[in-house]
Amino acid sequence: MLKVLVVDDDQGLRLSVKSALAVTQRFDIDEAFDGVNAMEKIKAGEKSYDVVILDVDMPRMNGLEALRQIKEFNPGIIVIVMTAHATLNDAIQAVKDGAYNYLAKPVASEDLLALIDKAVNAHNLISNVAASAPVMVEAGRKIIGNTSQMQKVFNIIHRLAKVDTPVLIRGSSGTGKELVAKAIHFNSARKDEKFVAINCSAIPENLFESELFGHEKGSFTGADQRKIGKFQYAEGGTLFLDEVGDMPQLMQVKILRVLQEKLFTPVGSNREFPANVRIIAATNRPLEDMIKAGTFREDLFYRLNVVPIFLPALAERKDDMEHMVNIFIKKFNVAHGKRINGIAPDAMSVLKKHAWPGNIRELENVIEHAFVLEMTNIITIASLPESLLVATGTNLIDVPPVMETAATVASAGVSAAAKAHATLGDDEDADLGDDSADLDGEELVPFTGSENLDFNAQKEAFEKEFIIKALKTFRGRINQTALHANIPKKTLLRKIEKYGIVAKDYVN
Ligand SMILES: Nc1ncnc2c1ncn2[C@@H]1O[C@H](COP(=O)(O)OP(=O)(O)OP(=O)(O)O)[C@@H](O)[C@H]1O
Missing domain, CATH: 1.10.8.60 (Helicase, Ruva Protein; domain 3)
Incomplete structure (x- = not known):
């Protein structure tokens, strides 16, 4: 049974979260009334909590500080943050600081349960794998980084290299997203196959589908011969979707289908082809805001965001x-x-x-x-x-x-x-x-x-x-x-x- 600690200074909210979890009979649930009380319980070690559901805005010790202390005490504890819309920036900061994800209040019980399941799956996926630094990219190139932020990134790279899930790399321009994508590929079982990078912001919308999936001869004006797409070209290897936030909406639907069904269809073809390609996506855009604005699909976000990596700015x-x-x-x-x-x-x-x-x-x-x-x-x-x-x-x-x-x-x-x-x-x-x-x-x-x-x-x-x-x-x-x-x-x-x-x- 998973041990869960619910931390909120609002007793009503604590109760409603607890009862949403209790219905499933899958959790051993405990509660704390603020960050200080949560740390006392975590450090007392009577129970080693698997998941902490943490409010951000609390007296004495706020959620961000509690998160820092929890991660320092045991980086393996999964933290899910609950936030009011007004403190969305804090929530995003929390995710950068190691929280698995956040939920906006009022928290819907089905969203909470789905998120806990995802978090636990991701956690199981990447645990039990030995981590070590430094990380080599191709041809003996090393990713440079001695700071604790980069050591955390190396740790995740090593773990992600051992599994085959999609990855979403976040960070501003020039922080090394492509380098990290290559490091995951070249340390993975796919290392002898191709690493193919495409920049989603550089492909004209009307050519996108053909670029990714290829096309049959005559399938559209100008398609004077059959062409294979990047999925076929990268077969067995890794496809790096850079600037995924710039992917046209229609393509977002098609990529989601490939991620779910592992099949793709070239433009103008009746045949489906298997897609044995690992997807690593990267973006410097605020996808959470884009989801709210309706320009990025939430379902694709969750598919890609199984284990996110945040790259710190050089500053x-x-x-x-x-x-x-x-x-x-x-x-x-x-x-x-x-x-x-x-x-x-x-x-x-x-x-x-x-x-x-x-x-x-x-x-x-x-x-x-x-x-x-x-x-x-x-x-x-x-x-x-x-x-x-x-x-x-x-x-x-x-x-x-x-x-x-x-x-x-x-x-x-x-x-x-x-x-x-x-x-x-x-x-x-x-x-x-x-x-x-x-x-x-x-x-x-x-x-x-x-x-x-x-x-x-x-x-x-x-x-x-x-x-x-x-x-x-x-x-x-x-x-x-x-x-x-x-x-x-x-x-x-x-x-x-x-x-x-x-x-x-x-x-x-
Ligand atoms: N930790 C690092 N160690 C060594 N070189 C690095 C590191 N991070 C980035 N670089 C170098 O910085 C340059 C930019 O890196 P990269 O292209 O991976 O960034 P990016 O985040 O993908 O940028 P963009 O978002 O603009 O595409 C590259 O030449 C890369 O080799």
Whole structure:
């Protein structure tokens, strides 16, 4: 018998929920009058509850806090939240925090019983399966994430990979929904078959059915030959329906039929074909609101939403950011044939300040942008996109000269920073000063005699090359170049003129 705890400060409501459950004689029912009382009962451990039905709006400890404590105490307890319409946002937050689902008050007993059954089925489906992290996608690619939110996601991915249910992945754009879908596929028994992704928002409505199910020759104008659809193409594998919230309503009905009957019919055909395809859907749209507005089918939602996965926005997992940046640096070192060693601490602070509306995709793009521009062996603020600096209120002029920055300008092939300082100082004839003591004459290769041995010519060639590289690094900005390369601005301007350098040429 399932052990259920009903938590509500309204005694009448507690009673009505209890009697709805009692009729079935399937539950051992207990009650608590608020969150604190519920936690006392759960922690006392007299009964280990399978399901908690939890009101959101309660005195002393509200439902969201109780949910957090319940999940911390035992993540396996199924929590169903009850909410008034006015607190729908809390209910959605509760689902993100680990509640199985929510019901609007007044709660209809048949809805409650149906939801408990679904929750218990889903729970049985994914329990008893060992979970471990990290999660590999295809070709040894790992999903990055050390935060507790991502560890939870990895856990669910591992479990979902062992079963064949539909999956609904929720999260804003760029949070990694497709990557997670691939991870489920490539860790599942279907891994040797195809993973086929389609973007529901990109297919014209009149071609949707044929795109998914294929068509017979002549079945509509323009169908001049038979074509197989994505269901047939993905046979045995996984079909990823991205942006499922944008699927036309007629197609929602047809997909629901495939999910229920595991059969599909190509356009213009009389034959039904078996659909041995796992469906993973993803969306960043508020499906609950769309159901209320009548634009997304509730029955399809419940079919897909057997075990939902919520991906956190990057802004909610900033602790993962440094690790992510370093992995992207490794990836782009290979792709761009560069040897960047890391990111300067001040550049990292700017990244942490940003709100990241485009999430991980945006972060990846920012790092690739920096790779293209960076002239040193470390990502500096100067190579971050202007838009990011503006969005984070970063003024390059205010950035104090960072040792790494000057040093790495040097390591990009322009000798030592100290040497630069001595060479480019206001006193044109300054010698190499104390820094020259580092040079061990024993190790230096003597001139062969074929080089230009004139000291001034060599010094000028070096100065010109140094200034051009530094201007490229700081995108032609005189103040930044002077500041970071440690050259008095007056000297820099004089040298620029002397060598006929056009700073504007290095703006991009
Ligand atoms: N945890 C992660 N680890 C490594 N890379 C990630 C992670 N999450 C996302 N990415 C990368 O970010 C980019 C966007 O990911 P993905 O396409 O999966 O996002 P999405 O949520 O499906 O986006 P959209 O809703 O816009 O289709 C991809 O290049 C992906 O490889």
